[in-house]
Amino acid sequence: MSEQNRDSAMQGSPEPLPHAGAEVDDPKFADKSYSQGQLVRRRFFRHKGALAGLGVLLFIAVLAFSSIGIGPIPGWWDKDFSTTGTVVNGGKPTMGWFHLGEHPFGQDTTGRDYFAMVMRGTQISLVIAFTVGIVSTMIGTLIGAIAGYFRGWAESLLMRVTDLFIIIPLLVFAAVLGRIAGDSGIFALGLVLAAVTWTGLARLVRGEVLSLREREFVSAAQAIGTGHWRIIMRHILPNTIGVIIVATTFAIASAILLETSLSYLGFGVQPPDISLGSLISDYQTAFTSRPWLFWFPGIFILAIALSVNFIGDGLRDAFDPRQGKDG
Template sequence: MVGLLPDGPQKSYSQAQLIRRRFFRHRGAMVALAVLVFITLLAFTSIGIGPIPGWWDKNFTSTGPSIDGGRPTLGWFTIGEHPFGQDTVGRDFFAATMRGTQISLIIAFAVGIGSTIIGTVIGALAGYFRGWVESILMRLTDLLIIIPLLVLAAVIARRASDAGIWGLVVVLAIVTWTSLARLVRGEVLSLREREFVSAARAIGTHPLRIMFRHILPNTVGVIIVSATFSISAAILLESSLSFLGYGVQAPDVSLGLLISDYQNAFTVRPWLFWFPGMFILAIALCVSFIGDGLRDAFDPRQNRKGE
């Protein structure tokens, strides 16, 4: 009779390793991450940023003679002189689209980080201290939620239009933190009654230390996933504001501003509308897929074969 061989040693993984394994096995998130990295590298290396030059020899402000009606020269195996074509005054539209992508990415990620910080702090304070602190912060949150987001952002952005893109970042961060605040508050409400929090209170740990050292690290999954969706929402909101004339102002450009400026040229020079629109769509979809991958990775109910 042949005996059964004992199972070999099972490799154990930490929580962080399990999260990484789940995320890296999410094919949609991996493809989206690769595309987003490619778009970011293309935008920042092609025309450069600030004093750092890029490999593309044209900029988004210089005009020139229109070649072949400004049509794109991009082919399957060729780039040509103006791969994305030229606008109505002869500017290279590839350079303009890359500059718009730079600005839109900077605004989107800065808004995502800013709104995440604001929402996390407000939600944590409301959930931990309860009482009048929670009442004031949650009523403020409810007030901002019931006002249409685009209208509120447009009104505030109009006031801060002279502050440039960083003024716009502050405005968008101020109006997009509400959903995360409610999520963090719910998580903190459930964690504040746990044994490790009671033990920290018993030994006299300061409430802020308990909140930021013991409670918030246990909500990092919710915070990170929400931050990715905030980035996706921010780029769409910035594009909408710029399209309406309340976002990025000339002479600088963003993807939404490019669509707004050339909307009337859609029938005669449709490429002036296609390329910015495709980059907006690609960035928003990539960030959303990455967010889906992170959500699956942080979900403790995930039980995938091989982990």
């Protein structure tokens, strides 16, 4: 990992691009041109950690949604997460090195298949995390962009509201709102969590917009009579996309953890539904006697949060190679 970091930092050193006048030895690069998007993709796919993270995340998502199915669509796993049954062999996992067996992750005390339960929990956690990530990004971007572009009273008002959200302890706030929303489904919970986690992005976007609005292409757009909305959407926001995407990935990672903590405290996902957090909360007392009930959801939380963070890391390096750690 550190090896790659150094690599990308080196590539990002402030040397002129070949297009800028100097000649390149390798003729292959002489007249090849890249758009910004292509450049970012190239750098991202060179980041091994991010690629691994992307692979792990995709694998988990496919596994979770294909195994037990979504809603009415059945998956390839024949057991259900809510059907009880007889406890076989003390509920121990039957998974070995090369075979899954009857209950690969074991069973809980009432004989439910723990693999199906973990898959269900992963589904819910992923859905909530992505809802939070996307919705909080939209709120934060909008508020940041309006505050940064219009300045004046709009900025004062929006930023004081942001400050207000920041000074309220996040967990307490989310717990109260989550308790109310938890009964009306996971999307409602996701929206509530998004409503309290947009603050960081709003500040980031505002900062970016403040510097972009002084650039001459924005003045040029204003001078030809472009409307405010069009300037924001076409000239300013596309240039903040790097910051936004990176912040979104980190928001997703922290949303997973926030949802987990809330469910663990009993304020998040309500039974009969399951999330990774509520699984850990339900079976924390079983940690000494049947540790697999604790380990499997734990490993999934860890894997998801870690892989999303790695992706975010890779995206940040790809969008802004000069931000290298040791350059």
